[in-house]
Amino acid sequence: MEGSKLVGIIGTGDFGRALANRLLRCGYDVIMASRNPDLSRLISINPSLASVEVKTTKELLEDPNVEIVFLAIHSWNFESCLTPFKTQIQQKIFIDISNRERPSKTESNPERLVEAFPGLRVVKAFNTLSAYALESDTFGGAKQVLIASDDSTAREKISTLAREMGFTPIDYGVLRAARDLEAYPLTLMYGWGWPTLFCLCIFIGWNIVLCIAYVKFYMRSSHKFKWDHVPLAYVNKAVCLTAITLLALSYLPGCLAAFLQIINGTKYKRFPTWFDQWLKARKMIGLYALFFSVWHVAISGIYMSPGYLGSWFESTRVHFPENTSNFVYDFSVRMNLRGEGTISVGILALLMMSILGLSSLPSVGAVLNWREWRFVQSHLGYVTLFLVTAHVVIFALPGWMRDPTAMLLRSTFMCCVIPFIVLFMKLVLITPCIGGYLDKIRRGWERRKSHKVSGNQISLKYTNMSSSDSVDTFT
Structure with missing residues (x-):
């Protein structure tokens, strides 16, 4: 940073000490202020702070060499701390790192601070980081510093400070945006609400379909329903059907958007x-598809045996002659083509889906360029959907062939309907004539068409803007 490398911190709590450690490691001089300044006590808690200078709040705020001051105290102590120094504080930049107990849409802590001290240069930043993320680069917390302030010069200086501390600064706008920054740490799984409810409804729906199918079967059959198979064998069917349905539904909106x-x-x-919300929820739906797929694989691996899946294994018949004693016949049971094909394709589909899930993580996606990310999420995604569909078809095809008239009512066929539609739509979209026309539209070209706006007839003209929108990807 240009100018002084001296930074002040009001407060000696956990976050204040973590800030001091980070600043010292990045070559800054640090002054910490407390109502009861005691360096020996600070060193006893954290020996690495031996080079920190500890002063009273009055001494820190009156020091002309300190331009940037972190407010590492509770927000309700802001006014009582700064009120005696109304003249001195106008020359400094204060960084509010506080958070609220409940989010507010009408005010934020820095807005209240500016209201109490008009003209004060306040920046909201560092509140989305944890003390662990400040102290350790190996900690898996966020490394982005979201910055909001009405003072553009102060915002730039704090951005430089954050960058030199090893973080990625993001300009979040004016101080009003601090309301969103304070709500961010209080939000649990933002954007996952209705996708979670949607996926749960799909799972419940398939359970209802299977229950109806079981009721009809056992009403016509002399067999009795085996309740001890419910936790694994019966639940596994609903899990499998949910997984393929969710994966198809994560790619269906991209195809529909292309046709629109x-x-x-x-x-x-x-x-x-x-529809816009559906497009934005594709990542969540796809990750839930991965969750149900792993669940399905785990259950299948547990009960995979001829006793459960007899049609997957070769039949071995042993004949014991009459009056035979102490006769031992060793044999092994091997999978047939259906079993091996189903398992092989299923494993490959799970590996591909795992790649999709990993690439959707921000830390992984950040190292991929646009072409690489689109290749994984779009091209490999449709290959994965094809493999998952093939896994179900190989498993269910013998049953479909035995009774083609009842095939449409089988759950294994019903779950393949949406994947068949998605794959067919994608096949149409990649044909040269359709695909080329779509690419031209996504580059900014518009078909000449008349529209009425406010009673006036206007005509859309051809444009050739440079853009590469893609709406057919997993995330």
Whole structure:
């Protein structure tokens, strides 16, 4: 940073000490302020802070060499701490790192601070980091510093400070945006609400379908329902059906969006709100598909034996002659083509789906360029959907062939309907004539079409803007 490398911190708590450690490691001089300054006590807690200078709050705020001050105290102590020094504080930049107990849409801590001290240069930053993330680069916490302030110069200085501390600064806008920054640490799984509910409904729906099928079967059969098989064998069917349905539903909106763009002749027409939310939820739905797939593989691996899956294994018949004693016949039971094909394709599909899940992580996606990310999420994604569908078809095809008239009512066929539709739509979209036309639209070209706006007839003209939107990817 240009100018002084001296930074002040008001507060000697856990977060204040973590800040001091980080600043010292990055070559800054640090002054910590406390109501009861005691360096020996600070060193006894953290010996690495031996080079820190400890002063009273009054001495720190009156020091003209300190331009940037971290407020590492509770927000309700801001006014009482700063009120005696209204003249001195106007020359400094204060970084508010506090958070609220409950999010508020009407005010934030730094906004209240500016209201109490008009003209004060306040920056909201570092509140989304934990003390562990400050002290250790190996800790898996966030490394981004979201910055909000009405003072653009102060915002730039704090961005430089964050960058020199080893973090990635992100300009979040004016101080009003601090409301969102304070709500961020209080939000649990933001954006996962309705996708979770949606996936749960799909799982419950398949359980209902299977229950109806079991009721019909056992009403016509002399067999009795085996309740001891419910935790694994019966649940596994619903888990498998849910996994393939969710994977197909994560790619279906991308295909539908492509066809809508072709129909509209432009990429600039907004999608309906519900469809836009579906597009944004593809990552969550896809990750839930991976969750159910791993669940299915785990259960299948546990009960995979001729006793459960007799049609997957070769039949071995042993004949014992009459009046035979102490006769031992060793034999092994091997999988047949159906069993090996189902397992082989299923394993390959799970590995591919795992690659999709890993690439959706921010830390992994950050090292991929656009072409690599699109190749994994789009191209490999559709290959994965094909493999998952093939896994189900290989498993269910003998049953379909035995009774083609009842095939449409089988759960294994019903779960393949959406994947068949998605794969067919993608096959159409990659044909040269359709695919080339779609690429032209996504580059900004618009089909000439008349629209009425406010009673006036206007005509959309051809444009050739450079853009590469993609709406057919997993995330």
